[in-house]
Amino acid sequence: SYELTQSPSVSVSPGQTASITCSGDNLGDKYAFWYQQKPGQSPVLVIYQDNKRPSGIPERFSGSNSGNTATLTISGTQALDEADYYCQAWGSRTVVFGGGTKLTVL
Amino acid sequence: QITLKESGPTVVKPTQALTLTCTFSGFSFRTSGLGVGWIRQPPGKALEWLAVIYWDDDKRYRPSLNNRLTITKDTSNNQVALTMTNMDPVDTATYYCAHATNYDAEIYFDYWGQGTLVTVSS
Numbered sequence: 001s002y003e004l005t006q007s008p009s010v011s012v013s014p015g016q017t018a019s020i021t022c023s024g025d026n027l028g029d030k031y032a033f034w035y036q037q038k039p040g041q042s043p044v045l046v047i048y049q050d051n052k053r054p055s056g057i058p059e060r061f062s063g064s065n066s067g068n069t070a071t072l073t074i075s076g077t078q079a080l081d082e083a084d085y086y087c088q089a090w091g092s093r094t095v096v097f098g099g100g101t102k103l104t105v106l
Numbered sequence: 107q108i109t110l111k112e113s114g115p116t117v118v119k120p121t122q123a124l125t126l127t128c129t130f131s132g133f134s135f136r137t138s139g140l141g142v143g144w145i146r147q148p149p150g151k152a153l154e155w156l157a158v159i160y161w162d163d164d165k166r167y168r169p170s171l172n173n174r175l176t177i178t179k180d181t182s183n184n185q186v187a188l189t190m191t192n193m194d195p196v197d198t199a200t201y202y203c204a205h206a207t208n209y210d211a212e213i214y215f216d217y218w219g220q221g222t223l224v225t226v227s228s
Contacts (some may be wrong), residue, residue, distance in 0.1 A: 001169060003193075013183075024113075028211060031209070031212045031214075033209070033214040035153070037153075042202060042218040042219065042220055042221055043153065043202070043215075043218055044218070045214065045215065046218045048209075048214050048216070049209060049214075054216060073121075086152065086153050088153075088155075088214060088215075089212075090211070090213060092169075093166065094142065094155070094166055094167075094168065094169065095155035095157060095158065095166075095213065096155070097145075097152060097153045098122065098152070099152045100152045100153070102181035
């Protein structure tokens, strides 16, 4: 079965750039999607089809996907960006989520 | 405006079956290309996809739970139901339903319900 791997945690200082990665076999041949989840809330789609932002998502969120790795980049990270981030892809005709990355802004 | 809301029991006993209903508005299964999926999240753990049903009644299940899951839709009432049999305490989780958009045969979830916490306990 297809698997996506994320680092458990990433820390960033306010105003700096945060990079959250997601690895999977030939992930670049598929689309990568990213969700943000804050404590006690439902997930929110922040990136779809590798690098597109849904309406209402700030421009500081961007994405890329190549080779075996997809990356979510948050430029000028703000305290309100502190959350869990999950990548998702379509693998083996099923939906696959990564294990999530906790982004700490300190 | 697309909204989804999950409903069902908050507590089930081990070995019982769980049936959750997702009631949605702002879209219809009469629109080709879309679907509704179920995703769960055990307390403090990651998201785990369970199942998806498409406008054409095609269905996909998480392989490891395939023999325990059934997803159905009621187009007239804008509802999707998920039944999971033989519940176990490890199935304790928040269960979400979500609107699925299909692009190039790959789906993603662009609108989510608020989730419902289901506890499995005797």
